[in-house]
Amino acid sequence: MIDLKYIRSNPEQVRQAIRNKNEKADLDALLELDETRRKLQFDFDNLKAEQNKVSQTIAQKKKNGEDASELLQEMGTVAERLKAINAELSAANTQLDALLLTIPNLPHPGVPVGRDETANKQVKTWGEPPAFDFEPADHLALADKNQLLDLTRGAKISGSGFPIYTGFGARLERAVINFMLELHQQRHGYAELAVPVLVNRRTMTGTGQLPKLEADMYRVDEDDLFLIPTAEVPMTNIYADEVLTLAQLPLKYVAYTPCFRREAGSYGKDTKGLQRLHQFNKVEMVRFVEPATSYAVLEEMLQDAEDILQALGLHYRVVELCTGDLSFASAKTYDIEVWAPGARKYLEVSSVSNFEDFQARRANIRYRDKEGKVAFLHTLNGSGVATPRLMIALWETYQTAGLGLRLPSVLEPFLNQAVPGPDGVSGLATNS
């Protein structure tokens, strides 16, 4: 959430930011509620001070064996008034907290202003789209021929958007996940975590998925738990309500988890094959850093994610999201879009974001700074990367004539077999 004091003193700036983000939030109601709340708090504090003082006098009198009945009676009415004010106060607080949770994070000043993804800014490209001397097939045809997927039976047992990876497809999925985890650990210095995929409401609120996105998540009603849409949620909330020491920072974590998204309202949009799923696998990076360093770290994380695609030899581009395309909690986000030659388009495989102190405030994650003062730290996360669209790009990029498959040789150790790679390494990658 945003600092209430900041909202109070910069209401117009916040209003503009909400507009630029295409969000709706009742700022006026919030400001008004803040006003009444503060007034109630003031009254409460003063009355309570009186009560505390008189209570001590009563104690003193009783000790001396004096009569305190007059004071006791007087305090009876004070206690009643206090109770009444307190009821109003806690009601106001509850409402205010709820409203505050609906205010999105402010975009970083450098973020391009725009309504939707058409205003996103391409930052860079890497590599070239591969050239083919035949018409490249799409991932579904390749999956079909090489028996990598069984979407029909996935739909039977769970529903559409729940793919079954079969045979070599399943092994490749596992190999790619391990490849990414190892690279982030060994080359980029992230510590690996294995985290719960069911989390409670508080956790979902901490990273900003709730209250806005409740309809987009799978929920286990009986226990009020949610299936995570991304490992960002459990990982970022690990230090909720804690004060970290300066020496602990920066913290770098990487985790693989399955991710679950209802994708409500997105039917028919890019839903072919593996493009948009209800369950998918993702390797996620999360960092906890000192505020002054967070934007440098954002660039670093972007590079960490890019390294995956570079190691796999996949052409991609990086775009900076405009204000209207930024997520609720993000201040600045880069998307990495990998080229899919069969689909003939770029597919988003990673999103790298700086949340500044927005999530830290919600989850109450703090650190002790150089002066020994307790302050909110900054959180960032980035996919490194999500597998389904990576698979699409891999298969389509490394296909050979007649729906054959090659693979980059960096995956060999993780597959425990030689693959017919782009660099001419021998071996067979059949579905056996």
Added chain:
RNA sequence: GGAGAGUUGCCGGAGCGGUUGAACGGGACGGUCUCGAAAACCGUUGUAUCCUCACGGGUACCCAGGGUUCGAAUCCCUGACUCUCCGCCA
């Protein structure tokens, strides 16, 4: 699922319903001493919020939420979590 015990400050650990923001010990930090260090001694050691230009002061917080009371860390209820034992189970 059943039975019991517990949850206090950076840590350990006290705490009769009435100067308890919280004894005592440890740690950390500052100081004295020392050429320096150790030891010893002295001191400091919370978060949030409100009032004030400031000095300073008020209020809340002893797992969470309710209740009893003039007054609750202390009594009562509900919940969460931890531990022990039993049952069930991958």
